[in-house]
Each structure stands twice: as C-alpha cells, then as structure tokens.
C-alpha cells in the first residue's frame with residue numbers, strides 16, 4: 001500500500017478507475033506525493049483553480065474543426081480580455097513582495113499556456129514582458145503605462161527584431177533622433193530591411209509598442225540601442241496613428257492566435273519622456289547622460305529583463321515535454337502489439353526494451369527539468385529582488401548578470417530542444433493514432449517550435465553561454481551563484497578517468513555521474529581554449545577562431561552546463577526533508593536514467609579526451625541505462641500521473657486518465673463533425689459530372 005499523500009494536496013482528485021489501474025497499483029507511492037516534489041504546492045493549487053474556472057467558460061472550449069487563422073486571432077484576443085475580468089489575479093497579488101508576486105504570475109502563465117499557448121504568449125508579451133522591460137529600463141515617469149498594460153487599457157508589444165536582423169541586435173537600424181526644439185524623438189525606419197517584424201500583438205491589436213532604436217542626439221552622436229514607448233493605435237477604435245505603417249505577417253506554422261506584425265515609421269514623433277531612461281537619458285537640451293561607466297553594459301543590463309521571458313519559456317517547454325511523455329506512457333501502457341506466443345496474448349508496448357529506452361529518458365527529463373526550472377527561477381528572482389531593494393541596484397544586477405545570463409542562455413536551448421525531441425519521439429511512439437490532431441501531439445509540436453527561435457535563437461544563445469564559461473576558465477572563476485566553482489578543481493577533475501572513478505563509485509551513483517559531467521566540461525573548456533590558441537597562432541582572427549570551435553565543442557559545452565545544473569538542482573530537491581521515504585527509489589531511478597542518458601549522448605567526447613579506453617565504459621553506461629529503464633517500468637504510469645494535468649488540459653483522446661483508449665477513440669471518430677455524412681462536395685468529384693444520378 002502506498003503511503004497516503006498529505007491532505008493539503010486533496011485538490012488534485014483521484015484518477016477515474018480503468019485499465020491503467022493495473023499499472024498504478026504497482027507503485028509504492030501515491031502520484032500526488034511525487035507531484036509535490038516536482039512542483040510547488042501553491043503553484044499547483046493555483047493552476048488547478050484556473051483550469052477549473054476556464055473549463056466552464058465557453059470561450060475556452062476546444063473547437064473542432066480548427067478555426068480559420070483570423071478566427072484564431074479573434075478568439076485569443078477575446079480570451080485575453082476575458083482573463084482580465086476573471087478573478088485570476090486578485091488585488092492582493094499587488095501587495096505581495098516581488099518574489100511571491102512573480103511566482104504567482106508565472107504560475108498563471110503556466111496554467112494558461114497549458115490550455116491556450118497563443119493566449120498565454122499574447123499576455124506574456126503584452127503584459128509580463130512589457131512590464132519587465134519597463135521595470136528594467138524605465139523609471140517612475142513610465143508607471144502609467146505599467147498600470148495601463150495590466151488593466152488592458154493598452155495592448156502592448158515589444159519590437160526589437162527587424163526584417164534583416166534578429167540575433168545581432170547591435171545591427172538594428174531603426175533610429176530615434178532627438179529634436180530639442182520640440183522635445184521629441186523622431187522615429188524612422190530607413191528601409192524595408194529595417195522594418196520591425198515578427199512582433200507579437202503588433203499585427204492587429206497592439207496600441208503601444210516598446211520600440212528598440214538607435215538613439216541620436218542633435219549633435220549627430222549615436223548612443224546605441226534604447227527602448228522607446230511608441231503609441232501605435234488609438235485604444236478606443238484600434239485605428240493606426242498617422243506616420244506608422246503596420247501589417248499582420250500572415251499564417252504561421254503554429255501559434256496562429258498571435259498576431260505577429262511588421263511596422264515602418266516615417267518621421268514619427270513621440271515625447272522625450274517616452275525614452276526608457278533607467279540606464280541613460282537625454283535632457284531637454286539634448287545632452288545624453290549615461291548611468292553606466294561602461295556604455296557597453298547598457299544593453300546587457302537592459303536586455304537582462306528578458307531572462308524572465310526565457311525562464312517562462314523554459315517552464316512552458318517543461319510542461320510541453322511533460323504532456324508529450326504522459327501521452328506516450330499512458331498510450332504505451334494500454335496499446336498492445338505482439339507477444340511471445342504468435343497466437344497467445346499480446347503485451348503492452350511499454351514492455352519492450354526499445355520502447356522504454358525511447359520514452360523513459362524523456363519521462364525522467366520532465367521530472368528533472370521541472371525541479372530545476374523552479375530553482376533557476378528562484379535564483380533569478382532573488383537576484384532581481386535584491387537589485388531592486390538596493391540603492392546600488394543596477395551595479396548589483398550587472399555583477400550577477402553574467403552568470404544568470406549564461407545559465408539561462410545554456411538552459412533555454414537545452415530545455416526547448418529536449419521538449420522538441422520528446423514531442424517527436426512521443427508522436428512516433430503513439431504510431432498512427434499519434435498523428436491524429438485529437439492526440440494533441442501535433443498541436444504541442446507546432447506551438448512549441450517557435451520557442452527554439454524567439455527570445456534568442458537557441459544556437460546563438462548557447463554561444464553566449466559558452467563564451468562566459470570560457471572566460472571563467474581563462475580569466476578565473478567569478479561565480480556569485482557558484483554554478484562553476486568546480487572549475488577551481490580543474491586539475492583534480494582532469495586527473496579522473498573512468499577506471500579511477502568506477503573503482504570508487506557505483507556507475508549509477510550520483511557521485512559517478514557528477515564526476516563524469518565535471519570532467520567533460522573541463523575537458524571541453526581546455527580543448528576549446530587550446531584549439532583557439534592554435535587557430536590564432538595559425539593566423540585566424542578571434543572571430544574566426546571562436547566560430548570554428550562551436551561544432552562538437554562549445555555547443556556541447558553549453559548544453560552540458562545546463563544538464564549539469566539541472567541534475568544538481570534535482571538532487572538538491574530530492575534531499576529536502578519534505579520528500580517521503582517511499583519516493584527515494586523512484587527519485588533515484590529518475591536521476592540515474594537522466595544522468596546516464598546525458599553521458600551516453602556525449603559518449604564520443606569521453607573517448608576523444610581519453611577519459612575511457614576500450615568498450616567497458618560505453619557498455620557499463622548503456623547496460624545500466626537499460627536496466628534502470630526496466631526498473632522504472634513498474635512506476636512509469638504513476639510517474640506520468642504525477643506529471644499529468646487534468647484531462648481537459650492534456651486534451652488527448654489517446655491518453656485520457658481513464659485508460660479507455662479504444663472507447664475514447666471510437667467516440668472521437670463517431671462524433672467528428674460530418675464524419676458519417678456524405679461530403680457536401682460529392683457532386684464535384686463524380687466520374688461523370690453531367691450524369692443525372
């Protein structure tokens with residue numbers, strides 16, 4: 001009998017009885033016990049409350065067949081207004097401290113994203129990211145915009161990207177020139193290549209944009225990229241203001257509820273006060289005053305506000321990953337194919353080693369990443385909170401900015417790529433039925449895909465993380481968060497080998513896994529630095545030397561850093577006193593599977609660096625990975641249950657919690673609009689159209 005869950009988590013109901021019970025009964029723990037290790041109970045309570053509330057709202061019902069692109073935009077915009085009217089964020093939230101308030105809002109975002117990704121992104125862009133940017137870059141004089149965004153009096157957006165420049169923000173060409181006579185900035189778009197584009201909410205709904213442009217003072221001097229509050233449409237009738245050309249970018253691969261737009265400005269005037277002037281301002285006479293001794297840090301500190309957005313993306317990606325794997329596990333538990341006896345009973349596909357190896361690492365990853373995104377968010381929020389409470393806030397922030405930025409820049413790609421791969425594996429693992437729209441895997445895939453690119457293309461972000469790591473290696477460790485303190489032990493770490501470590505530790509122990517990852521990070525850093533040195537000695541410029549050490553090296557380093565942090569924070573979570581003893585075996589298996597899977601995926605580099613020779617290392621890692629997967633099989637459905645939201649949210653006909661796979665599919669087939677009727681275009685496809693049938 002499993003230990004009972006705590007009554008505090010009673011708001012998570014039991015699953016309905018059904019064929020999945022045969023698996024559920026094999027676990028020595030209740031799914032709610034694991035759920036509260038993987039997720040914060042307050043956040044869970046809030047999410048369940050929101051889901052219950054929205055389930056009864058007609059505007060949030062799942063619509064079949066898929067509405068037109070314009071209809072999807074209309075629905076998401078209406079949902080955005082409706083959500084503001086529901087009591088989802090009560091006034092007391094305003095009175096909370098920064099950290100609990102932010103946590104609350106992130107949980108709201110998670111809850112909304114799980115049912116309507118377009119809606120949550122519209123709100124994240126139009127409220128959260130806008131307010132973060134105002135907080136990071138604006139001052140008291142912009143507070144009316146802050147409040148207006150909250151109450152939806154204005155719908156906002158963030159316009160950074162241009163047609164010809166996304167990742168290289170320093171090459172943005174929109175200008176904002178100060179006119180001292182009228183005390184205004186004049187915004188101009190030099191040509192179509194400098195048109196703002198991809199801006200979420202801009203296409204049809206935004207009334208105010210934060211536009212990033214190069215600031216010029218009347219003396220003709222450029223002062224770099226700054227944010228400006230730019231009115232776009234009249235909030236009373238959504239008519240565009242003269243001087244700005246705005247359009248919608250059209251249908252996308254997914255997220256069609258969001259109106260991504262483009263904009264071009266022609267001598268468009270805004271008041272001087274609309275410059276976001278926390279890091280630098282222009283006085284009435286047109287003199288520029290920077291609050292930073294190093295102007296190059298202006299952009300860094302200002303853009304750091306976007307880390308919050310990336311953390312939100314990581315949280316969403318973790319849920320997407322969790323939902324995909326829940327679908328795959330529940331399906332695999334019920335779906336039967338083949339068996340030892342040709343004519344005897346068939347076995348669930350969950351029994352097959354190949355299937356376990358395909359899905360369980362993602363099941364483990366979902367658990368690990370859920371806990372690590374929580375701890376990373378904590379780290380970030382505490383730093384921002386400290387910087388806001390301190391009169392020296394900006395200085396304090398810029399000290400920690402490097403490490404947080406590196407951690408987030410490494411983790412956002414790792415999380416979103418893991419989710420991308422998990423969705424695809426889950427889709428294939430559910431066979432043909434996984435390809436049904438009603439499985440929800442296609443929606444998860446299409447809506448998740450843009451995360452790999454927006455708020456920093458993954459490959460570009462990863463380079464920023466590895467650059468920071470290499471600086472730690474070369475210039476000495478400066479790690480306020482302690483995430484790379486291991487570099488100080490580099491000599492000892494690089495002296496380790498598989499043979500020396502395996503004599504001291506079990507292959508599946510956290511010590512062994514941890515030592516392996518530390519070794520590989522150190523070896524990669526050492527190798528990259530050496531490779532770059534040789535390249536420079538052979539005449540390569542630093543830019544070229546850096547670019548030519550990305551593949552197999554710096555890219556792997558940043559992913560590994562994120563995986564290492566994720567595993568470390570998962571372990572710390574497991575060690576907390578609130579974790580029930582009955583969970584220890586399953587948490588140990590989750591750690592092992594994720595850790596060994598990570599090592600397996602970096603296997604070649606371990607051999608390249610002579611950490612191991614011969615077949616034993618690879619054999620041991622792989623055989624232990626397979627046996628850990630086999631051991632997890634008994635608990636797989638319960639682990640999936642602990643990751644699963646209610647059926648309304650999971651929204652998959654092939655993975656309902658009742659496990660009635662074929663009854664649910666039958667119902668789906670039979671009730672699809674028009675499924676059993678003759679096509680209304682039947683006349684158009686007759687072999688003899690003119691015959692009088």
Ligand SMILES: Cc1cc2nc3c(=O)[nH]c(=O)nc-3n(C[C@H](O)[C@H](O)[C@H](O)COP(=O)(O)OP(=O)(O)OC[C@H]3O[C@@H](n4cnc5c(N)ncnc54)[C@H](O)[C@@H]3O)c2cc1C
Nearest residue numbers: 158159160161165166167198199200450454455456457459
């Ligand atoms: C759905 C969606 C919503 C968005 N919303 C917004 C928004 O609200 N506001 C906004 O301002 N922008 C928005 N964007 C734009 C987004 O931020 C950019 O697309 C993103 O920053 C990448 O820039 P890019 O498209 O110019 O790609 P590019 O920078 O051109 O990159 C193209 C490819 O080149 C590679 N590459 C680039 N540089 C290097 C290098 N040095 N080494 C190796 N490879 C390299 C990249 O990895 C990438 O694969 C959105 C985009 C999407 C898809």
